[in-house]
Amino acid sequence: MKVAIASDHGGNALRKELIELLKEMKLDYVDLGPETDDSVDYPDYAKPVAEGVANGTYDRGILVCGTGIGMSIAANKVEGIRCALVHDVYTAHATREHNDSNIIAMGGRVIGGALARDIVKTWLTTEFEGGRHERRIEKITAIEQQ
Secondary structure (H helix, E strand, O other), X not given: OEEEEEEOHHHHHHHHHHHHHHHHOOOEEEEOOOOOOOOOOOHHHHXXXXXXXXXXXXXXXXXXXXXXXXXXXXXXXXXXXXXXEOOOHHHHHHHHHHHOOOEEEEEOOOOOHHHHHHHHHHHHHOOXXXXXXXXXXXXXXXXXXX
């Protein structure tokens, strides 16, 4: 599995913690920045992650900003992306199992490092359940194509 990860200035510290988790899990990852703690615009970092996941360059994406809200909104503008804003392990599990999410967004000012690590580990190791959920994913895809 290849994972892309990026943040804005509000998510830099948490992004760096999550990169350590990706290393521990021995996952192939790409850090798309930023390299600065100066203020940056979150859409500039959400877009390359979302486009890379949508075109198959990456299997999954992780986005972190101050709240996770801006990153999730920006990522979901890219066709084929199902980015879920998560703040706990239950929603991380549910969004993979039920929504087949391919990106998660989190808030570096909302959750701490230990919880974020548990969220990411759960999200990366949970499979899509399919079945009745597949029909719903197909309906989401149909909305994108209107």
